[in-house]
Amino acid sequence: MLHVDMDAFFASVEVRRRPELAGKPVIVGGTGNRGVVTSATYEARAYGVHSAMPTSRALRLCPTATVLPGDLALYGEVSRSVMALFRSITPLVEPLSLDEAFLDVSGAGRRLGDPVAIAEYIRARVFDEQGITCSVGVAPSKFVAKLASTRSKPDGLLVVRPAEVMEFLHPLPVGALWGVGAKTEEVLLRLGLRTVGDLAHVPVRTLQRAVGPAAGAHLHELAWGRDPRRVVPDEPDRSTGAEETFGTDVDDPAVVHRELLHLAERTAGRLRSTGVLARTVTLKVRFADFTTITRSRTLKVPTDVGQELYDTARALYDALGLERARIRLVGVRAEGLVDADGTARQLELGAREHGRRDAELAADRASRRFGAGAVRPATLLTRRSVPGAGPAGGPGTRR
Numbered sequence: 001m002l003h004v005d006m007d008a009f010f011a012s013v014e015v016r017r018r019p020e021l022a023g024k025p026v027i028v029g030g031t032g033n034r035g036v037v038t039s040a041t042y043e044a045r046a047y048g049v050h051s052a053m054p055t056s057r058a059l060r061l062c063p064t065a066t067v068l069p070g071d072l073a074l075y076g077e078v079s080r081s082v083m084a085l086f087r088s089i090t091p092l093v094e095p096l097s098l099d100e101a102f103l104d105v106s107g108a109g110r111r112l113g114d115p116v117a118i119a120e121y122i123r124a125r126v127f128d129e130q131g132i133t134c135s136v137g138v139a140p141s142k143f144v145a146k147l148a149s150t151r152s153k154p155d156g157l158l159v160v161r162p163a164e165v166m167e168f169l170h171p172l173p174v175g176a177l178w179g180v181g182a183k184t185e186e187v188l189l190r191l192g193l194r195t196v197g198d199l200a201h202v203p204v205r206t207l208q209r210a211v212g213p214a215a216g217a218h219l220h221e222l223a224w225g226r227d228p229r230r231v232v233p234d235e236p237d238r239s240t241g242a243e244e245t246f247g248t249d250v251d252d253p254a255v256v257h258r259e260l261l262h263l264a265e266r267t268a269g270r271l272r273s274t275g276v277l278a279r280t281v282t283l284k285v286r287f288a289d290f291t292t293i294t295r296s297r298t299l300k301v302p303t304d305v306g307q308e309l310y311d312t313a314r315a316l317y318d319a320l321g322l323e324r325a326r327i328r329l330v331g332v333r334a335e336g337l338v339d340a341d342g343t344a345r346q347l348e349l350g351a352r353e354h355g356r357r358d359a360e361l362a363a364d365r366a367s368r369r370f371g372a373g374a375v376r377p378a379t380l381l382t383r384r385s386v387p388g389a390g391p392a393g394g395p396g397t398r399r
Contacts, residue, residue, distance in 0.1 A: 001231070002103040002119055003137045003145035006082070007154040009099035010039035012132040013078055014068050016290055025065040029055050038070060042154050077292060078130055084243075085125055089118060092231045100149075102142055104231040119157050129245050129329065131290050140165065141227035143178060165225035170197030177222050184211055199223045240274075241282070242266045243331025249288045251324040253317075260317060261310045263332040268306035271334055277302035279336030281309055283316040286329035295320070302338055309334065 006012065010028040015021045025044035029037040035055035047062035059065060079098040086093045089112065092104035105118045112118050119136040126134045133155035137148025140162045148168070152158035160168045174193055175185045187210055193199045199207070200223035208216030221227070242263045250256060260283075271278060282296040295316040303309065313332045 001139055001142060001145045002105055002115060002122070003139075003142070003149040004086070004101055004103065004119075004122060005135050005137075005146075005149045005153070006099035006126075007133045007135055008039055008041050008045075009079075009132070010070055010075055011041045011044075013075055014071075015041065016131040017074075021066055025049070025062050027055065027058055027062075027065045027067045028070045029058075029067065030069070031055055031067060040065075078132075081292075082126060082130060082134075084241075085122070085129065089122070092233050094231045095234055102145065102231045116157075116159055119159075123155075123157065141225065142229050142231075143222055143227040144169065144225060147172070147176060169223065169225055170195060170200060172196045174199055177219055179215060179218055179222075184215065187211055196223050238337045239333055239335040240267060240270045240276075240278075240337070241331060241333030242270075243284060243329055243333075245286075245329045246327065249326040249328055251326050253322075256317065256327060256330055257314055259330055260313045260332060261306075263330065264310035264313055265306040267332050267334050268304055268309050271304035271337070275340045276337040277304050277340050278309070278334030279338060280334070281312040281316070282333040282335055283313045284329070284331035284333065285317070285320070285322075285327060288326040288328050290328070292329075293320075296335070298336070302336075304340065 011026050014028055015026055023043065024041070025047065026041045027037055027044055027049060028039040029035055033056065037049060037051055037053045037055055037058050039051060040049045040058070044058070044062050044065050047065075049058040049062055049065070055067060059067070075098055083093065083095055083101065086101055086103055090103055090105050090108050092107070093101055094103075095101040105112075105115050108118060109115075112121060115138045119138050123134055123136060126132065135149045135153045135156045135158075137145040137150070137152060137158050137160070139145040139148050139160040144160050144165055148158040148160050172195060174180055174188045174196060177196060177199070180188070188199065191202075191206075191210060193202060199219060202220075204216060204220040206216075207220055210216065211219065244259055244263060246259075250259075267278075278299070279302045280296055280298045282294055284292065284294050286292040297312050297316060299308070299312065309332060317330075
């Protein structure tokens with residue numbers, strides 16, 4: 001089980017697009033008499049600033065802090081990219097908010113290694129693709145994994161193996177337990193229960209008399225590291241796609257075109273494998289300064305043909321008129337998915353009996369038999385893997 005938490009998420013994204021603020025106290029939040037802090041860098045937190053604190057008080061604690069109003073649209077876009085990365089690793093992703101999620105990676109071991117290796121991989125990918133850091137807790141249960149990620153902040157990784165759970169949990173203050181608010185903590189402290197270990201060794205009936213039957217039983221289980229809850233994946237929008245971060249920024253349109261073809265082929269393969277067609281093609285471009293734009297076009301006829309996805313994505317890219325802009329990442333996404341069996345296909349007058357789709361279906365069969373990439377467009381024969389980028393296979397179909 002992994003719990004991944006972005007470090008000072010809103011503030012980190014703001015520092016990413018304002019590099020001159022790196023290493024300085026930054027507060028994201030409202031101004032004026034009623035303004036409150038929504039996020040703060042660790043440099044500001046060192047002065048005692050924290051979320052939900054009135055901004056006026058935060059500025060008294062840290063007068064040199066830069067206060068920014070925040071950009072929820074930008075934070076949402078970064079969050080969607082991070083969650084898409086998580087789903088490219090495992091479909092079992094349970095977001096808790098924009099900046100944190102649980103991941104069950106038990107099915108990804110053969111492809112990416114043990115949970116610790118996957119956690120390191122996630123941290124590296126998030127930093128490389130988004131320019132922000134995250135902290136990861138690895139543990140047998142949700143509860144312990146979340147505590148571990150909190151204890152590893154900022155930019156850390158903490159592994160709590162099954163045999164280490166009690167050693168990790170019992171020295172913690174009782175306030176670390178889920179469900180222990182200010183009032184419950186006060187009751188427990190009056191009983192002399194200061195640590196999780198103290199609480200664990202109190203008879204469960206005593207706890208139930210003090211805080212109630214349900215809460216007492218819940219706290220007793222947590223104190224012994226017992227949390228049977230599984231990751232419950234959300235139901236994101238019905239779409240599929242792939243994206244690639246270049247190892248070094250690219251300003252050659254021919255290289256971008258070739259990458260778009262590669263991504264379109266991968267995306268189309270996923271459409272065919274899941275029996276769906278795309279109504280809309282979306283292009284994503286991230287520049288060297290992390291500015292990100294998207295452009296979309298709805299097709300006249302839904303498709304699962306890679307060449308058609310590529311033609312649309314390339315047209316969207318060329319229409320941007322970027323010339324030699326330095327590009328960090330490109331992505332192709334198929335949206336507005338519909339079931340292929342229930343969608344009529346348009347027949348073109350004079351079209352050949354066996355067209356591009358038949359060729360791509362034949363390539364699918366060859367790939368299943370001989371491995372991925374056994375058959376590919378000639379343009380991609382000279383394409384080498386992108387240095388420094390993540391492995392192929394971005395976020396899979398989400399339904």
